[in-house]
Each structure stands twice: as C-alpha cells, then as structure tokens.
Amino acid sequence: MRYEEFTRIDAPVDLMWRLTTEVEDWPKFLPTVQRLERLDGGELRVGSTARIKQPAQSSAVWTVTRLEPEREFTWETSRKGLRLTGRHLLEPAGSGTRMGLVIETDGPLSGVMAVLGGLMRSSLRQEAAGFTRQAAAVR
Template identity: 50%
Template sequence: MAISHELIIDAPVERVWNLTMDVEAWPDTTPTMTAVERLDDGPLQPGSRARIKQPGQPARVWTVTALEPESLFVWETRAAGLRMTASHRLAAAGDGRCRNTLEIELAGPLAGVVGRLLGRRLLKTIATENEGFRRAAETVHS
C-alpha cells in the first residue's frame, strides 16, 4: 500500500533538495518530527542511517536505500510485521519551481491492517511535511 502527496513549491529544485538532505533540521521544518539524529558522518548515501522520533511513536532507525542527487531520496525502517519505505521525488515544474512528491509505502504482513487503520493519518503527516518543505523553501532568501 502506498500513500503519496504532491506539491508544487515556488523554489528551485536545488533549494528543496538541500532542505531534503539536511535531515537533522527537519524538526525545525515540520511538527511531524520531534528529533532526527544522524548515526553516521558524511553526506547521506545508501546505507546512511538516522534515528527519528515522531510524536506519539517510538524512535525508529531509518536507512537510506536510494539517492539520486536533486531527484530522489528513499529510506526505510522496519517494525514487527511492517516495512515502511519513504521517498522524496523532486522534479523541475517550470518557471524555477519544484514538484515535490512524498510517498510512504507499507509492506509486510501488517501492511493492510496498518494502512486501513492509519492511512488518513499517514496522508495528513506527509502532507504536513510537504507543506513544511514548501514553507521553508519559499522563505529562504538566496
């Protein structure tokens, strides 16, 4: 099961990408993140890990599985019976704007149940995160 949210941001892809890669600053961008702690050094790359604390949830370690500069960032975490994969897809939308698509995919034996129980909440969460990226990118002065 996949849930996605797309938003056109009035900022260049490069600016939105830089915000996306600064995962430790996400709690300043969105209320859906309480804390993000990198567990390794250097730029994000496949295999990089971060511990994320979100309101009302236990902290989870997310591992980067794919990264294509200025276009794709994917990471995943696992819980009992569930794998969650989160992706950030960026693309030019014309006139210096960015199309930012956030998606969470649920897989595993509990994916259907979790999706039915939390699908609306997950959509609200990623929409809130996307709005946070929009607000941050559009208020940055270069």
C-alpha cells in the same frame, strides 16, 4: 499500501534537494519530526542512517536505500511485521519544483496500517506544507 502527496513549491530543485537531504534540520520545520539524529556523518548517501522520533510513535532507525542527486532519496525502516519505505522525489517544474512525498507499507501488519490511512495522508500534507514554508523562509 501506498500514500503520496505531490505539491509544487516555488523554489529551485537545488534548494529543495538541500532542504530534503539535510535531514538533521527537519525537526526545526516539520511538525511530523520531533527528533532526528544522524547515526553517521557527511552528506546523505546510500547506507546513511538516522534515528527518528515522530509523534505517537517510538523511535525508529531509517536507512537510505536509494539516492539520485536532486531527484530522489529513499529510505526504509522495519518494525515487527512491518516495513516502511519513505520516498522523497523532486523534479523541475518551470522555475520551481514538484515535490513528491511517498510512504509505502509492506509486511503482515501493513493491513493494520490501512486503518491509519487518513493519518498517513495528513502527515504527508503537513510535511509538504513544512517544506513549502521552509523554502519560502530561506529564499
């Protein structure tokens, strides 16, 4: 299953990239992230890992699998019978940025996740709103 939310944010791509990749700050402005601990140091890169605690879920370790500066970072986590892939997509849109947030589920239990589709879409909308508010606050 694939769930996505695209929004235009009145902030330049370089600012949105910083907000997107400085993942340690997410709990400060994203209601969908209670705790986030980087498990390595330095800039986010392919192979970087973070332990994330989200509401009503157990903690999970996410690993960056793709990173294209100022365009995309993708990471994945696996649980028994389920793989989740999160994509963070950015592209210039006039003087602002078009941000895409995508969650894909795969594996034997991905059908069970379809029951939670409304919750997944709501979480993506909340994250997009959080990034929009944070971009306005730091501009």
